[in-house]
Amino acid sequence: xxxxxxxxxxxxxxxxxxxxxxxxxxxxxxxxxxxxxxxxxxxxxxxxxxxxxxxxxxxxxxxxxxxxxxxxxxxxxxxxxxxxxxxxxxxxxxxxxxxxxxxxxxxxxxxxxxxxxxxxxxxxxxxxxxxxxxxxxxxxxxxxxxxxxxxxxxxxxxxxxxxxxxxxxxxxxxxxxxxxxxxxxxxxxxxxxxxxxxxxxxxxxxxxxxxxxxxxx
Ligand code: AP5
Ligand code: ZN
Numbered sequence: 602x603x604x605x606x607x608x609x610x611x612x613x614x615x616x617x618x619x620x621x622x623x624x625x626x627x628x629x630x631x632x633x634x635x636x637x638x639x640x641x642x643x644x645x646x647x648x649x650x651x652x653x654x655x656x657x658x659x660x661x662x663x664x665x666x667x668x669x670x671x672x673x674x675x676x677x678x679x680x681x682x683x684x685x686x687x688x689x690x691x692x693x694x695x696x697x698x699x700x701x702x703x704x705x706x707x708x709x710x711x712x713x714x715x716x717x718x719x720x721x722x723x724x725x726x727x728x729x730x731x732x733x734x735x736x737x738x739x740x741x742x743x744x745x746x747x748x749x750x751x752x753x754x755x756x757x758x759x760x761x762x763x764x765x766x767x768x769x770x771x772x773x774x775x776x777x778x779x780x781x782x783x784x785x786x787x788x789x790x791x792x793x794x795x796x797x798x799x800x801x802x803x804x805x806x807x808x809x810x811x812x813x814x815x816x817x818x
Pocket of ligand 2: 731732733734735736751752753754755756
């Protein structure tokens with residue numbers, strides 16, 4: 602199964618992708634995570650991407666398309682994958698289609714997660730994660746059960762993304778509406794787009810996604 606999770610920053614793409622990995626045994630391909638890994642490794646791509654990401658703008662299509670093209674050739678993608686945060690421009694949408702066509706494959710589902718802007722800003726501004734296992738928490742509604750200790754791995758180190766603040770979030774949202782939202786029309790015209798209400802509780806959103814996947818596979 603090859604699936605795209607489409608939605609603005611903070612919509613819950615990463616949260617839902619994590620759950621789908623477990624249920625469907627296919628990997629999550631998050632271009633944001635891949636770029637953050639390149640930044641942490643101080644690779645050439647990472648050095649180019651850092652300032653762009655910190656400001657909330659999009660990294661160039663060429664860089665991102667190349668990263669994804671390399672990734673989907675790896676063995677663990679043979680059964681399928683979940684694209685999270687990619688494609689994000691019409692150019693990237695054309696690129697992924699060409700990559701798949703080359704291999705005789707196609708996309709099975711494009712699921713748009715809809716959330717109002719004011720909720721997105723609140724979700725992203727309060728987000729932090731375990732520095733060790735990556736479990737995501739929130740200042741207001743999802744603190745670790747024991748203060749300062751990760752529920753999953755027991756680590757006491759947490760981190761925040763440099764782009765998770767209200768000002769950068771405004772730039773990220775502008776970029777979403779300018780560059781990424783045209784993909785909604787693009788996939789609608791192809792007949793592959795489905796929508797879920799991302800303002801429901803996390804479990805309910807997962808159920809809505811699963812209903813789409815099971816109805817059509
Ligand atoms: P990326 O890492 O992709 O970030 P993003 O799209 O801004 O998305 P987020 O990770 O912020 O949100 P999410 O939808 O995954 O939400 P999450 O599940 O974490 O990109 C970062 C940057 O990298 C970009 O700005 C750009 O510079 C660059 N980049 C990446 N891909 C690129 C590309 N293709 N082209 C060019 N540049 C690219 O949830 C958010 C919070 O909400 C969490 O705290 C979570 O617990 C909570 N939450 C989730 N669902 C719910 C719910 N249903 N109810 C209540 N709370 C919820
Ligand atoms: Zn942890």
